[in-house]
Amino acid sequence: MKPIWISSTKAAELLGISDRQVRRSVSMWNYRWSEKDGRKVLEIDVRSLPAEASNRYVQETLPEAPEVATRAEDVETVIRSYDRATDRAKKNFDKWTLILLKCEGITGTKELGRFVDEWNKAHPEMKTSIKSIYRQRASVEDGGKISLINHRETMRSTVTDTMFDDFKTAYLTANKLSAFSSWMIAFGKAKERGECKGEDDFPSKSAFVRRLKSEFAPDVIYFAREGKKKFYDNKGYHLDRDYSDLKAGQVWVGDTRTWDVFVKVQGQEKPATCYITLFMDFKTYMPMGWCLHHDAPGTENTLRAMRNGIERYGLPEEIYVDNGREYRNRDFSGQSRGHQIVEDEQYAESMASRLGIKMHFAIVRNARAKIIERNFLIIKGSLDKLFNSYKGGNVVEKPEPLKGVLKRGDFATWEEFYDMAQDYMQNVFPGLPCQGKHHNGKTRSQLWNEEIVKREPMRRVSRETLSMLVSRTVSGRIMHMGFHLAQLDTWYWAEWMPVWKGREVIFRYDPDDMRTAWCYDLNKKLIGECTLQSAVGAMVKDDDAVGKAQIAEGVARKRHEEKLLKEICPDMKKEQAAEYISAMRSAVGPQDIFVPQGPTHLTRHDKDAQELKADKKVGNADIYNIFDGDVEEKPSTDLWDELTTSEAM
Template sequence: MQPIWISSTQASELLGISERQVRRNASMWEYRWDDEGGRKVLKINVRSLPKDASDRYVMATLPESTEVQVQAEDVETVIRSYDRATDRAKKNFDKWTLILLKCEGITGTKELGRFVDDWNRAHPEMKTSIKSIYRQRSQVGECGKIALINHREVMHSTVRDAWFEDFKNAYLTANKISVFSSWMIALGKAIERGDVKDQSEFPSKSAFNRRLKSEFAPDVIYFAREGKKKFYDNKGFHLDRDYSDLKAGQVWVGDTRTWDVFVKVQGQEKPATCYITLFMDFKTYMPMGWCLHHDAPGTENTLRAMRHGIERYGLPEEIYVDNGREYRNRDFSGQSRGHQIVEDEQYAESMASRLGIKMHFAIVRNARAKIIERNFLIIKNGFDRLFNSFKGGTVVEKPEPLKGVLKSGNFLTWEEFYGLAQEYMTIVFPGLPCQGKHHNGMTRRELWNAEIVKREPMRRVSRETLSMLVSRTVKGRIMHMGFHLAQLDSWYWAEWMPVWKGREVTFRYDPDDMRTAWCYDQNKKLIGECTLQSAVGAMVKDDDAVGKQLIAEGVARKRHEEKMLKEICPDMSKEQAEEYISAMRTAVGPQDIFVPQGPTHLTRHDRDSEQLRAEKKVGNADFYNIVDGEVEEKPSTDLWDELLTGEAM
């Protein structure tokens, strides 16, 4: 800025001291001596005077037509910014507030130099420089004292907006490109545009990283690089549940998980994967009922888990599950997949409708809403990892010795694993300390015992209803031999069926005991019972449940029959083509095809070939031509030439 020179008289008025004092202390400010009318006159630079004095001079000399509003410092804003600032920002504010206060009114390089020397000797932990004081004065004069707190925002980055845009677009992606690679991309694009010639004219990658962190919150960067799911799992907004109005055993939440353990199943060569279908109390996290199985998850296992829990504790009022096929079907919830969920409308023959249980389905792809997922992780870390055949949930978790364990076969059978899993879910897991907010350090069993006595006893059902829980339904018609259960290739018969032949009914059967089944009409009214036909029933004793095993044997016999038929009528192979063609050639037999022999048509090529044969008898063809010179031409043997000669004659 250009200096503004005023007389010592004007300076004394601005400073509020006598002119004599101004002359004595002229060295404190920037001054000079001018010649005016043959005498020396002292001139003072207004900009070197204290800020209050220089501001008064500026305001007094401004044109009258221009209105200038001086914005006062917002003290409350500064205080709020100071409270929210980091420790480093607070330390910077305290340091420069003190320094600027001590050097207030000191101007001129010489005077500031003496001040800086004295300050640095007295305060070695807060050293400064003349350049830093000028810079801080300029920032405070432009932005106020808040600039001392947000000093990094006031300082302008050396990274241009176009360069930063290229860097940001590369770095804030799910591919997780490194800072260095993103910086290289921005550098390459800057060189292509002609902004810089080489790396020496380009800011460092640290400058890009600093600007990125100053403009984007850490969680925003985490969302861009880690993805939506991981962000909401770790850093997203979560609702706190209020369990005060919820009773123990009122709501059950269910799901199926894969045990991260390989087991040996009889009849299977390869190590098998096993599952657990579990229903857990929503409030106490107490396991209500479960089903351990090594076959694929399905409605049958879900119904078994429900029966196990109802038999032990009683009926829940509501059930909270996901949208899996084992839950959304006619047998369990009465609401099939692919249709809109209507919680008040359930299929009349479904388990939920018969027992008066209200169904709730989780939002699709929102598994984090189910507390059972977090308990599955506890089971995995506390139980699955105890086995030498632990396979892990991902490739990263897979133990290195697993391959050798599976090859040696030294791991548990399904029966051994089943017993240990039952013991863990019945005794160990309920007694483990729980980290739930409402548990207050209690175990699942302790919280259950404390809460269950506060409510009325849970509803119970009869043994007949329990046996009906795991039953499955299928629609079909009464045939000449009764009702044919196509899934298991078995027939059922009852004396009432002759009058119902040709009509469609709903058939309900228990997979655990298939000796007896039930049929319902189209109005869901029970028609009567029916029994398994004697072809299978004759092998069943009164104290033995047929279940799937005997029916499966029948299906196995059917498959064996199909295998035998395939051996009789095998599929074609690639070698059979050659065999079949050879056989057909033999069947056709040798064939004599008459081909008449006509005269040979001689061409010039035949004459050239004859000449070459003659030359070979003599020796070298070239030598033969040199020695003998002209060779007597033999008569033409060309049939065509002979014909022409004959015509000429």
């Protein structure tokens, strides 16, 4: 806006002070010296005067200008802006709200000067000046009290919105461009648009960073540059759990972790990776049961870890796990993957259903909700890093000497690692200091011992039930040699199987002890027990007592099967045929079959029979046959004779 120059005398009139006072305080406003009639005249920009003086000038010079309706201050907007403002902006707002309130109604430089002197003496931590008061009054008059919040944040920034958009677009990305690179991008785009010619007329990098920090909270910048997962792991919203009503041992949380250690496994040339399936008490973080294994995570290892914990402490009431295949299946939880979780409809043969344990599954891709993940980090730092074959969780953590260690083969075997890990989990980990909010500096074992005595003893199960915990189920049919377990290519036999051949059953077996298994019908009712059958050698020698015993056992089994089948299906007797026919006749009922009567077809036999009857009446049958002479034959009237004669010719 162009300045409006007025004389010092007019300025003194608008300000309500003398011309001499205006000349003494001329540095407070925009002024210039001009020549009029051969002499220098002091002129002042009316726009730089306080709002009251400039408004008075407008009213005097533009009497026809319509009045502008001022809108009321939006208190709610001011409060919301104040809540979102930085500490520096809040401090500025509080200071100037108080100063403007105290000096309200004070006009004139002389009176304001006295107020400023008294204020600075009484409030040395919030000093001010006449010029600052005029500026803040004008700011509030134009933009309301909200301008006091944004005073030093964005309104006076030298970075334009277009420049700032280019900078923040480059800086707030997961690629983590530096502030200098983002500044260079903004500078280059500004030059292309013709907004600047060089660095001299372009804001500095610090100006961009200051505006970025004033408009975006630190956590927002962290989210944009570090990503969603890291943000929620470190700065995201987390629920505050209340453990007051939770009993020790009531809820177990489980998961499987890969040890960051290479081990040597017999029969494998390459270094092997090993795992731990762990169940931990939700309240005390005490390890309940675990299973160390070097094969891929599966239901068998999960069931073994559960069995170890139940055998040692007792049954939990609830289990909290993720949605892995080792948990979402028919044998462990009764809740298969790919189906909606229905906690009240668990598969009847699952471990959870048999033991009366309620299953809880974590939200998909929300592993941070499980406290066991944080405890795995403690195990990693206090055990994994003790081995020279420690491989780290990623490429960055991988130790440099690892390659040489693996090449020399100078690292622990699976058996050695297994013994040390078992000792650590049982004797070391429970005694480590815990940083849990409700632990108050106590170890896991100390908090467990204090809490477990406050509740009733945990439920126990029999050894028979424990042996069934790790069992697996598979469906199949009883065949000629018994039940064939295709997964392991083994056969099972029992004396009750002959009568069940061809029927479908549910087969349950223990991977740790394959000697005995159990079969159930489709209604989940136990049929009986069966035993593992080993194959007999193709050629059994005379001194092979084991082979002979196996053959004898097989022959005896075959005879028993024949005897049992004969009892069920005895041989038929000769009387049964007539009995069965009579029963069948009764079943079909009386058979009234209509027989139509047609014309009789006469043959030569009928003619001969008539002649014999005639001869018998006259008594010369023999005599007729004795005569051998020319006898006149009558023409045949029989169709059969005509056909026979014609065929002979």
